[in-house]
Amino acid sequence: MPVARPETSDSRVIAHVDMDCFYVQVEQRQQPNLRGQPTAVVQYNSWKGGGLIAVSYEARKFGVKRNIPWFSSSMRGDEAKQVCPQIQLVQVPVARGKADLSIYRDAGSEVVSILARKGRCERASIDEVYLDLTDAAQTMLAENPPESLEVTNEEVLKSHVLGLSLDAGDVKEKVREWLHRSDADQRDKLLACGAHIVAKLRLQVLKETEFSCSAGIAHNKMLAKLASGMNKPAQQIVVPFSSVMGLLQPLPIKKMKQLGGKLGTSLQIDLGANTVGDLLQFSEAKLQDHYGLNTGTWLWNIARGINGDEVEGRLLPKSHGSGKTFPGPRALKTIASVSIFS
DNA sequence: TACAACGGCCGC
DNA sequence: TGCGGCCGT
Incomplete structure (x- = not known):
């Protein structure tokens, strides 16, 4: 080995x-008169003014908050108008009856093509x-x-x-x-x-x-x-x-990627760990007992700022057209996170 | 409070 | 391999 x-x-x-409030920036580029103004991008504006999916920083000053409309709604277009009457609401294009995010995806591609000049790029989402x-x-x-x-x-x-x-x-x-x-x-x-x-x-x-x-x-x-x-x-x-432990130690567990859901809740309730630093007291074996070999080791590692995940080099958000399947990016990931023990 | 999404990842 | 659960956007 x-x-x-x-x-x-x-x-x-x-x-x-x-990207900063990316959908808004895309719309502001298309309509320069929106620049510098409180602006939000909404989809499906028929119900209470539509759900906010991006809010400019000017609008955030008024208390306009982003909202995931299909998930416990908090603020919609109508409400944004109440707290910020001058807000400009731009609608997401609709194609075949559904929100069409392709203009934002394409705009993201422009960015990736520039970043890729200096290193391997992985598109983590439409704007990351x-x-x-x-x-x-x-x-x-x-x-x-x-x-x-x-x-x-x-x-x-x-x-x-x-x-x-x-x-x-x-x-x-x-x-x-x-x-x-x-x-x-x-x-x-x-x-x-x-x-x-x-x-x-x-x-x-x-x-x-x-x-x-x-x-x-x-x-x-x-x-x-x-x-x-x-x-x-x-x-x-x-x-x-030298700043890694200071960053992680006080960080609420739920703020860590992958711990915002049920696993994070279980760490709080079952182990009493509310910050990432609280995880340090648990042995790897203990974490594995609770959450399995992979997840246990992963938790032990992230509490110490260790994460072997590779930048995968996916430039496209979707894999259509290439019928090629390759064996296992997964195996690599597992090896990487376990490797310090070998 | 659900309502109106979608893709990536993972384990089974 | 397919499917469902989980997760983040």
């Missing part, structure tokens, strides 16, 4: 790119992309490391660095310091390169598509995804190794 790389020394560079920048970051570190850059892209200096103390002094200067440290851990240097690359990519996306996005840069998909949502819109954040 080949020796597996311990996940605890994971030095990949993974970005999670999250994972990007594996390991190779690009290693190349940059070898050939053009941040510490030797003569001119630094201003955008990367707007990055957030999780755990960086910002009590006093010039924030931008502290970020510059962190990004350009020559004595940093090698893994942090790779993340710094990732931050530079992502900053440029986000500018390029803005230039070519007019869409803004937010991003998280970390050593695995789980952490990158957690981070990308922390500062929206139009911002990015890096998660250094």
Whole structure:
């Protein structure tokens, strides 16, 4: 059996790119008069003004909230009008009697085609992309490391660095310091390169598509995804190794991807674990007893910020036309998450 | 409170 | 392989 790389020394560079209120941005590009205005995209407007599926940040200031209409309704078009009378409501196109999201899917493809210039892309949803920048970051570190850059892209200096103390002094200067440290851990240097690359990519996306996005840069998909949502819109954040436990420890268990449902509830009720940090006290065997080998190991790992999931390289949201089936992306995933014990 | 969705993933 | 449960959008 080949020796597996311990996940605890994971030095990949993974970005999670999250488009900002994407459906709204797509409509605002089409109708520039909507830019800067409180705007929401609704589908099925016949019942109480339609369900909100995207809300601009201007509208959010008025308390307009996104709503998953087919799931415990909270706010619909009529209600949005009440709290924000000037809100612009745009309807999702309808084809064959159903909401047709294809214009948004196509707009997402524009973004992916730009991101894919720098690394392997996985479309996680209509408006979210994972990007594996390991190779690009290693190349940059070898050939053009941040510490030797003569001119630094201003955008990367707007990055957030999780755990960086910002009590006093010039924030931008502290970020510059962190990004350009020559004595940093090698893994942090790779993340710094990732931050530079992502900053440029986000500018390029803005230039070519007019869409803004937010991003998280970390050593695995789980952490990158957690981070990308922390500062929206139009911002990015890096998660250094040293900040991982501080991020996870107080995090409510239900906020973790895959733990928002019944499994998360069971962890709270059956194990009394309300934060990710609470999971640390349970042995792997104990978690496996409760939830099976795979899930138990997965839980033990994520509590420690370990996640071996690969960026899969799916550029298209659906697999139509290719009759080709391949054996097992699943097997790989299982091996990755168990490998630290071998 | 359901009402009007859909795709990916997983285990059986 | 197909189906149902689960999960997130």
